[in-house]
Amino acid sequence: MSRARPNVPGGVAGFVWLVVVLVPVYYIVVTSLRNQRGFFDANPLAVPSNPTLANYDLVLRNDFLRYFLNSAVVTLGTVVITVAVSLMAAYYVVRGRTRLAGWTYRAFLLGLAIPLQATIIPIYYLITRAHLYDTLLAVILPSVAFAIPLSVVILANFLRDVPKELFESMRVDGAGHWRMLLSLVLPMVKPAVVTVAVYDGLNVWNGFLFPLILTQSSDQRVLPMALWAFQGQFRVDIPAVLAAVLLSTLPVLALYILGRRQLVTGLTAGFGK
Amino acid sequence: MEAPTVASETAGVGTSDPRAPGAGTLRTGPHPLMAVPALAFFAVFALLPLGGVALLSLMRWDGIGDPGWTGLGNWSRALGDPATYHAIWLSVQVMVFSWLFQTPVSLLLGVFIAGRGRYRATLGVLYFLPMLLSSAAIAIAFKALLDPNFGMSRAFGLDILSQDWLGDPTLTLYVVIFVIAWQFIPFHTLLYQAGVRQIPRQLYEAAEIDGAGRVRQFFSITLPQLRYTIITSSTLMLVGSLTYFDLVFVLTGGGPGNATRFLPLDMYLNGFSNNDMGRASTLAVLLVVAGLALSLGLARFARFQRGSQQEGI
Numbered sequence: 001m002s003r004a005r006p007n008v009p010g011g012v013a014g015f016v017w018l019v020v021v022l023v024p025v026y027y028i029v030v031t032s033l034r035n036q037r038g039f040f041d042a043n044p045l046a047v048p049s050n051p052t053l054a055n056y057d058l059v060l061r062n063d064f065l066r067y068f069l070n071s072a073v074v075t076l077g078t079v080v081i082t083v084a085v086s087l088m089a090a091y092y093v094v095r096g097r098t099r100l101a102g103w104t105y106r107a108f109l110l111g112l113a114i115p116l117q118a119t120i121i122p123i124y125y126l127i128t129r130a131h132l133y134d135t136l137l138a139v140i141l142p143s144v145a146f147a148i149p150l151s152v153v154i155l156a157n158f159l160r161d162v163p164k165e166l167f168e169s170m171r172v173d174g175a176g177h178w179r180m181l182l183s184l185v186l187p188m189v190k191p192a193v194v195t196v197a198v199y200d201g202l203n204v205w206n207g208f209l210f211p212l213i214l215t216q217s218s219d220q221r222v223l224p225m226a227l228w229a230f231q232g233q234f235r236v237d238i239p240a241v242l243a244a245v246l247l248s249t250l251p252v253l254a255l256y257i258l259g260r261r262q263l264v265t266g267l268t269a270g271f272g273k
Numbered sequence: 274m275e276a277p278t279v280a281s282e283t284a285g286v287g288t289s290d291p292r293a294p295g296a297g298t299l300r301t302g303p304h305p306l307m308a309v310p311a312l313a314f315f316a317v318f319a320l321l322p323l324g325g326v327a328l329l330s331l332m333r334w335d336g337i338g339d340p341g342w343t344g345l346g347n348w349s350r351a352l353g354d355p356a357t358y359h360a361i362w363l364s365v366q367v368m369v370f371s372w373l374f375q376t377p378v379s380l381l382l383g384v385f386i387a388g389r390g391r392y393r394a395t396l397g398v399l400y401f402l403p404m405l406l407s408s409a410a411i412a413i414a415f416k417a418l419l420d421p422n423f424g425m426s427r428a429f430g431l432d433i434l435s436q437d438w439l440g441d442p443t444l445t446l447y448v449v450i451f452v453i454a455w456q457f458i459p460f461h462t463l464l465y466q467a468g469v470r471q472i473p474r475q476l477y478e479a480a481e482i483d484g485a486g487r488v489r490q491f492f493s494i495t496l497p498q499l500r501y502t503i504i505t506s507s508t509l510m511l512v513g514s515l516t517y518f519d520l521v522f523v524l525t526g527g528g529p530g531n532a533t534r535f536l537p538l539d540m541y542l543n544g545f546s547n548n549d550m551g552r553a554s555t556l557a558v559l560l561v562v563a564g565l566a567l568s569l570g571l572a573r574f575a576r577f578q579r580g581s582q583q584e585g586i
Binding site: 010013017018022028040043046084089108141145149152223224225253 | 304322323326340410417425487544
């Protein structure tokens with residue numbers, strides 16, 4: 001590959017796929033800026049002749065901020081708990097000296113193959129019997145459980161690369177395991193922690209099944225459920241529904257714009273090992 | 274895993290609380306208690322439900338009262354109903370077609386944007402956009418876009434685009450497979466892009482000297498080198514498409530008729546719409562077995578590949 005020659009067929013195919021990706025995204029944006037009449041009359045892909053923010057206003061007046069807050073609570077709660085317990089578990093499986101540590105790691109590996117959908121009925125049973133049904137905690141707990149296996153595996157893969165000498169020298173200084181974890185491990189595996197937090201956060205922010213099964217009232221509604229409810233509520237007011245879609249994606253989009261490089265390298269480093 | 278034991282005499286004094294796990298002597302490695310919180314979550318909400326679903330498949334439960342034993346009643350009802358085989362067959366089709374469609378596209382896109390050139394990086398940024406949207410958002414957007422009266426059929430004025438995309442039983446299945454691909458191709462593209470970047474450049478340089486063209490390089494270097502990426506991506510893809518729920522639930526609800534009532538959807542509707550949790554649990558067991566079998570089968574296949582590679586075959 002001494003010099004990149006123009007790859008014409010590749011370029012054409014790449015452009016075609018770009019159109020496939022961008023048309024729906026573009027459609028969401030322009031439709032959310034239309035008024036009802038424009039939606040019924042205009043060409044769906046034309047730029048709106050008199051763009052309006054009325055749809056956003058309508059969505060925000062329909063409790064959108066509450067759903068947004070619920071999503072934030074569920075996502076942050078899940079990510080914080082997942083990172084904390086996964087980091088401890090990863091430290092144990094990498095630094096542990098017994099056979100038990102190996103078995104623990106294998107148990108998490110096996111956990112990667114458990115389809116979440118297949119466990120929802122017993123989870124529903126557990127949550128209702130624990131009187132947690134229709135709370136945000138009901139969504140957080142199983143979300144944490146299903147985020148743990150991959151998080152432990154990714155963190156453990158990174159931890160293995162921390163040179164043993166560093167642990168040894170800290171040990172000579174008389175550091176305990178907790179101090180090692182906080183002052184040596186955490187800074188060393190920061191990229192992996194970011195990967196895990198972003199990947200788990202994205203999954204939970206966009207998660208649909210647990211909220212669908214485990215919550216009911218509008219007080220506990222998270223954004224994906226809210227979108228679904230808006231669709232029933234607004235019926236043919238598609239511009240308003242798509243405004244809600246766009247609003248619900250904004251934080252993720254902001255994160256993507258700010259930390260894209262870290263996100264992409266982090267994700268691939270995690271899966272590539 | 275087995276770190277060399279250095280019999281250091283210094284006991285850890287790192288924490289104020291001597292009873293805290295890990296505050297013991299460092300000779301023994303960290304205390305297993307450190308893994309307990311993660312294991313507890315995992316055991317209660319993943320392993321226990323896994324056993325629970327097997328038990329529930331032998332019980333009658335309406336989702337509200339107390340479950341009661343019924344033996345193999347659910348199994349004979351589920352396995353004696355053509356609807357179950359229809360759901361399984363649909364899931365198999367989704368799995369196979371998803372793999373056939375997503376793998377070549379993601380692989381080629383990954384190879385393409387891993388190449389040099391500023392515009393390819395820009396393309397990469399745009400390609401990953403679908404990854405940020407939730408399934409509910411994607412389903413809602415496509416529902417509007419595919420609407421025969423207000424959707425894209427009107428945008429281009431082409432008759433071929435004014436099909437009843439989500440109302441024609443044969444068409445809808447393929448539309449759903451396409452929308453699933455639209456959502457997941459970005460993630461797999463990312464995997465392949467990372468895989469390509471790990472291929473040693475010398476291989477390509479040597480091939481250039483030998484006068485191998487771009488196509489030849491792709492088939493003799495890129496593809497073989499991406500072997501493990503293909504296995505990783507395929508495992509995630511196959512198991513993922515088997516258990517795919519959110520998007521289909523919002524996009525079609527299993528319709529028109531039962532045309533897109535895949536196994537996970539069939540399970541949900543049996544359990545949470547018909548209050549027949551026992552029968553739904555039998556379908557869940559089928560899902561678990563299929564998922565585990567696929568994962569383990571592909572892992573074995575990967576090991577077999579690795580083994581034969583070491584023997585120089």
